[in-house]
Amino acid sequence: MNISSHYKLTHFIPWTRVKIYRMLLLSIVPTVLFYFFGLNWVAIPWVPVALLGTATAFISGFKNTQTYNRMWEARQIYGAIINSSRAFGIMVKDFVRTTSTEEDKALHKEIIYRHFAWLTALRFQLRETKSWENVKTKSYNKEYLKYYKVPEWESNLEDELKPFLKENELQYILSTKNRATQIISDQSSVLRNLNESGKISDFYYANLVIQLKDLYDQQGKCERIKNFPYPRQFSSINIYFTNLFCILLPLGFIGEFSKLIEKFGENIVWLTIPFSIILGWVFLVLEQIGESTENPFEGNANDIPITQISRNIEIDLREMLGEKDLPSAIQPQNNLVL
Template sequence: MHSGKQYSLKEFIIWTRRDIYWIFLLAAIPTALFDFFEFKWLAIPWVPIAMIGTAAAFIVGFRNTQTYNRLWKARQIYGSIVNTSRTWGIMAKDFITNSLTSTATEEELHSIRKTLIYRHIAWLTALRFQLREKRAWENMDKPSNKEYQQLYKVLEYETTLETELQKYLSQEELNYIVSKKNRATQIITLQSKHLKELAEKGLLSEFKHVALEDRLKDLFDHQGRCERIKNFPYPRQFASINMFFIRLFVIMLPFGLINEFAKLGEHCVWFTVPFSVIVGWVFNSMERVGESTENPFEGSANDVPITVMSRTIEIDLKDMLDETDLPPAITPINNILM
């Protein structure tokens, strides 16, 4: 997520410069053929190009609206995770108490509360690592995106899940979790098993047990909603037709502009090149913005900042345990928060 006021024009041009190069060539070649070699038949009427441009503008607008909806939905889901996590922390802290049938010491009760809260942080960690896994339809392998990624850090790409989970799970639980495919799901399973054991020991009343299980149900719901966005791409048929229309428009654009600028006088036809680059860049950049927004967990500069939000939750939960050695908040790198 960009945390500054806006992307600078320089950043945007650097990000799209490869597109500018091929748009320039697409405009310069027909213009040179028209002016130097008298290929007058290259000039075509503006009307069909304008019709294609209108269709391209509609489909680009539709795509960008839908991809923004995917991004905003992902942000709402993680906002719900923040709220449910805080609720889990306060319930784990206050619900684990002695009853008539249990005589645990305060140190034992604190250890149980800490285990439940740390295991929840492990769930947050496993979930964000799963959401950062690459998918075939994502765009981070494109040269421009790879280059821009050098300006910020994606923590999930610089360490391993096992290394991170060691901070929150016992060795026995860690070995069990890393042997599973969907690690986040299995961590919630461990939480439910632990709650059952606590209820059997009399450390949880039936009402409190049910209330905590309901929070686990909420976490499963949040996880499933994240997985739906991660594992179901923006429909490929709409993404493909968007690309086809934009490419067709950009290719045909100089052939229509040649005809218009040639009417202005000798050599004015060369105005075709800069104006084709400008108009083509506008349309192509709108398509690129939609493309970079459609996968909100892929590791791009426009992602939902799930690493930052997970760290915020971790700080809050550890603070609830009255710990003083809290991890530092994650700060932007070149205005990018991940």
């Protein structure tokens, strides 16, 4: 997530420079053919270009709206995880009671640390790369990785889970496919045993189980966004429309500027190049922005900052436990925070 007021042109232009080069080539070739070789057929009426541009603008706007909705839904889900985690921490602290204060503290720490393990396993699962994601496949995205680091790609899940789980539980969790799911399953088993031993009353136990169910709901919503891409048919048609429009755009400009030759001379046709680059760049960048927004957990610079959120939850719950040696908050790198 970018926390600055906007992307600086020193970052944005290099990120989109391939689009500029493409439009430069697409506009130079027909202009040269028209000006030096007299191929007047490259000049086409503006009407079909305008109609295609209207359709392209509509489909690009639709895609960007839907991809923004995916990103915003992901942020809302993690907002719900924050609230549910705090509520779960309070319930554990107040509902789990034994005859010993020290035993209470040990149980509270065990249960809440297991919740930290769930947060850790979930964010690692969400940062796994899917075939349709593009942060590691598109050259401009790979190049932009020099401005930030994705913590889940820089560390190991086992090492991250070690502080939160006992060794036997850790090895079991690592042997499973959906680690986050199994951690909550283990959490439920622990709470059930505490209820059966009388350390949690039936009423309090029921409320804690509801909190676990809510965490499962939020995890499932994250997995739905992660495992179901923006529909490929809409993504494909947006690419096709945008590229076709950018190919025809210089031809339409040549047609329009050629009408002004008698008044301003033949050199007026060369304005095709800057106008085509500017307008084509706008449409191509709209498509690229939508592409970089559609997968909010992939490790892109525009991702939901799930690592930072998880760390903030950990800090809050550690303070509930009375701990003083707290981990530091995740700090942005070049105004980017994940």
